[in-house]
Amino acid sequence: MELYRGSNTNQMDYNEDGRGPKSGKVLASIDDRLDSGLDSLKEEECTDVESAFERLKVDGDEPWKKELTEDGDTYLHLAVIHEATEAAIQMINLSYGDPFLNIQNNQRQTALHLAVVTEQPLIVEQLLKSGCDASLVDDSGNTALHIACRKGSLACFSLLTQGCPQQLPAILQTPNYNGQKCIHMVAIQGYLSLLESLIQLGADINAQEQCNGRTALHLAVDLQNFELVKLLINKGADVHSFTYGGHMPYHLTYGRANTDIRKVLYELTAPHLRELPDSESEDSDGDYEDQCISDDDVYDDIKMMGQV
Structure with a gap:
């Protein structure tokens, strides 16, 4: 994928009058640095974004708000991607309450998504x-x-949970297209402090993944994370919650190496419910890690143009 190609005249591709980016000038092709990570970004690309913005900023009708790359990125997206912090802050300050801040690129990422991906609190x-x-x-x-939950970004997590109090309850209940809510994301990654914070903020500790009905406790057993299992139990997780395949957390200890997890759940599970269901189900097969998409897979390329 290229961040900017400049081949479409309806997108960022200006003439030689200094009013905007000419093809290939503001942002070079990234073909030579695919999958290479943030460290591969060139300093001049940050400078180029800032310079182009400064040229356009002098125009009173704010043309920088109207231009898009063929990937759907605005100048603000590009400033965030290339960590052109000063230019990004100027654009944000000039756009208070403006729908411009919520423009989504072709991967439906807003500038906020990208700021979290690149960890710019x-x-x-x-x-x-x-x-x-x-x-x-x-x-x-x-x-x-x-994204902050998956990355374990404490600073971004704190800002997001404190900065939108009216939206937070709905966000905590929002599943992604894999059926996972924020509490599932932190459970998968094993971030104990973030999970505890989510519970304090009102996240449902017994929320089920939409694809198979696992709760955070099921995930903790699948991932053999004893510390997470103990934390969830101490916070009141339901040990009798069933997946859609009819399995409780204790059932998922069968065939797993961690005897401490098995012992704790055995003692907490009602005796008449300890026996495995008659039929096997997909949700008892293999480690959950194999079914999860890693952060590197989700944000391939230079970890900022989000594709799944």
């Missing part, structure tokens, strides 16, 4: 203060908070 804070909608989802169904 200052930009996250400024976007939230200026009215960016934190409930919008990308093409994987993830809100910005889903």
